[in-house]
Amino acid sequence: MAHFLTYLLLSFLIIYDSLGLSQSNQFCDAGVGYPESTCGFSSSSSSKLLIKGGTVLNAHQQEVADVYVEDGIIVAVKPNIKVDEDVTLLDATGKYVMPGGIDPHTHLAMEFMGTETIDDFFSGQAAALAGGTTMHIDFVIPVNGSLVTGFEAYKKKAKKSCMNYGFHMAITKWDESVSREMEIMVKEKGINSFKFFMAYKGSLMISDELLLQGLERCKSLGALAMVHAENGDAVFEGQKRMIDLGITGPEGHALSRPPVLEGEATARAIRLAKFVNTPLYVVHVMSIDAMEEIARARKSGQKVIGEPVVSGLVLNDSGLWDPDFVTAAKYVMSPPIRESGHDKALQAALSTGVLQLVGTDHCTFNSTQKAFGIDDFRKIPNGVNGIEERMHLVWDTMVESGQISVTDFVRITSTECARIFNIYPRKGAILVGSDADIIIFNPNSSFEISASMHHSRTDTNVYDGRKGKGKVEVTIVGGRVVWQDNELKVVPGSGKYIEMPPFSYLFNGIDKADAKYLSSLQAPVKRYFTAS
Numbered sequence: 001m002a003h004f005l006t007y008l009l010l011s012f013l014i015i016y017d018s019l020g021l022s023q024s025n026q027f028c029d030a031g032v033g034y035p036e037s038t039c040g041f042s043s044s045s046s047s048k049l050l051i052k053g054g055t056v057l058n059a060h061q062q063e064v065a066d067v068y069v070e071d072g073i074i075v076a077v078k079p080n081i082k083v084d085e086d087v088t089l090l091d092a093t094g095k096y097v098m099p100g101g102i103d104p105h106t107h108l109a110m111e112f113m114g115t116e117t118i119d120d121f122f123s124g125q126a127a128a129l130a131g132g133t134t135m136h137i138d139f140v141i142p143v144n145g146s147l148v149t150g151f152e153a154y155k156k157k158a159k160k161s162c163m164n165y166g167f168h169m170a171i172t173k174w175d176e177s178v179s180r181e182m183e184i185m186v187k188e189k190g191i192n193s194f195k196f197f198m199a200y201k202g203s204l205m206i207s208d209e210l211l212l213q214g215l216e217r218c219k220s221l222g223a224l225a226m227v228h229a230e231n232g233d234a235v236f237e238g239q240k241r242m243i244d245l246g247i248t249g250p251e252g253h254a255l256s257r258p259p260v261l262e263g264e265a266t267a268r269a270i271r272l273a274k275f276v277n278t279p280l281y282v283v284h285v286m287s288i289d290a291m292e293e294i295a296r297a298r299k300s301g302q303k304v305i306g307e308p309v310v311s312g313l314v315l316n317d318s319g320l321w322d323p324d325f326v327t328a329a330k331y332v333m334s335p336p337i338r339e340s341g342h343d344k345a346l347q348a349a350l351s352t353g354v355l356q357l358v359g360t361d362h363c364t365f366n367s368t369q370k371a372f373g374i375d376d377f378r379k380i381p382n383g384v385n386g387i388e389e390r391m392h393l394v395w396d397t398m399v400e401s402g403q404i405s406v407t408d409f410v411r412i413t414s415t416e417c418a419r420i421f422n423i424y425p426r427k428g429a430i431l432v433g434s435d436a437d438i439i440i441f442n443p444n445s446s447f448e449i450s451a452s453m454h455h456s457r458t459d460t461n462v463y464d465g466r467k468g469k470g471k472v473e474v475t476i477v478g479g480r481v482v483w484q485d486n487e488l489k490v491v492p493g494s495g496k497y498i499e500m501p502p503f504s505y506l507f508n509g510i511d512k513a514d515a516k517y518l519s520s521l522q523a524p525v526k527r528y529f530t531a532s
């Protein structure tokens with residue numbers, strides 16, 4: 001039986017390789033040669049694991065304790081747990097034991113700007129696991145406006161998954177059938193968030209009218225509305241302006257869509273969400289302009305979540321002016337990476353709670369794909385990497401600099417995402433009953449990022465050459481060790497789709513506020529008509 005399974009696995013991998021789907025990087029030997037019980041995770045096999053002597057980090061506390069796992073679930077968290085000999089032991093003395101990262105914003109196998117992202121649901125997830133992220137939430141793009149068809153297409157793409165994943169759904173057009181399908185997504189498919197693109201004119205962009213209808217529908221379903229906030233009409237004009245000036249290179253990308261356009265769209269989306277009285281999630285907050293709109297709304301009591309991404313937190317736009325096209329083009333993403341100063345302001349906003357969690361917007365294209373825009377920056381596929389680098393860069397930038405505590409690190413990389421998308425404490429916590437998605441992090445070790453060593457399929461890395469303190473030494477998904485000693489043990493097809501229920505904590509009190517509003521109207525006024 002074991003031989004047959006190995007044969008099946010080998011056959012799959014040979015086909016996989018012959019399709020050019022694997023790369024020379026270290027992920028996957030894909031479990032070949034590993035017994036079934038150590039390859040990814042499978043619901044049928046049992047596993048017992050004891051992580052001894054570490055400092056267990058949750059968003060709400062830290063404590064020195066052992067963590068005992070059976071069949072993919074944490075069953076005990078306390079000091080000095082005694083176990084039988086058949087249990088796998090991991091020594092975490094002097095290290096942190098914390099929930100695996102959850103990346104709220106990725107694009108794997110996404111068809112976009114005439115091509116498809118180079119990382120699919122296997123290579124992107126392998127990269128994530130090597131960097132300590134055990135779950136991500138990807139964006140389903142509807143097919144010809146159909147949500148159901150889009151969902152089925154992404155289900156197929158995700159068949160090769162090797163970790164936990166969930167879906168958001170983009171809304172790209174509006175009619176009765178979209179409205180109906182939104183309900184199906186929420187009630188039957190485990191999707192509790194919908195994204196509206198206010199940019200990408202001519203492809204994904206929606207109108208204010210659609211956004212309003214979408215916000216209303218999200219509210220009625222208990223689903224979270226998300227926005228890509230840039231003024232798409234003005235971006236379109238800005239792009240023409242650059243081309244007319246003869247600025248066709250990657251720097252034209254940044255110049256054509258300045259922070260003011262991100263601030264304007266963020267403010268507009270926030271005000272429309274206030275008008276509807278529904279929570280709003282602003283993805284990839286890249287500028288002070290957008291961040292300040294979120295800060296103002298939150299201060300006034302509005303439920304607005306702001307998600308910075310790693311590129312916005314740790315990079316500035318100087319790379320876009322690099323004379324080498326390949327180097328400059330790899331930094332092209334939207335909204336653009338901003339001038340120095342925005343990065344530090346976003347870090348400060350994250351440390352003070354103005355922004356709540358960190359994503360990556362991992363959306364990778366290799367240099368051949370980026371070269372589609374060699375003569376015209378508008379044709380450079382938008383997107384950067386980050387799914388593997390997020391945990392290390394956030395630790396180094398935020399914790400090592402003293403801006404946040406170690407427990408805050410857990411909150412912004414895992415717990416808050418689980419709360420917002422309504423899967424806490426199953427995810428985002430080291431608690432009895434939580435899924436055993438765990439990392440062992442050595443704060444005294446170090447990391448180094450390089451395009452030649454990363455696990456993504458892309459041939460460039462926007463963080464190439466970065467070094468820092470801290471290292472994810474072990475990643476555990478569903479109770480299985482999948483990353484240890486710098487080696488991945490993952491199998492395509494072993495991943496798990498995580499359904500996310502509607503009506504997260506963000507919806508608490510919405511009905512009461514609506515009732516209060518209605519009772520405050522003093523209308524309709526009962527009038528009489530006095531004829532003169």
Ligand code: URP
Nearest residue numbers: 228333334361363382383
């Ligand atoms: O440049 C980006 N961000 N590409 C991915 C699509 C999006 O806007 O999130």
Ligand code: ZN
Nearest residue numbers: 228283284334
């Ligand atoms: Zn976007």
Ligand code: ZN
Nearest residue numbers: 105106107361
């Ligand atoms: Zn995105």
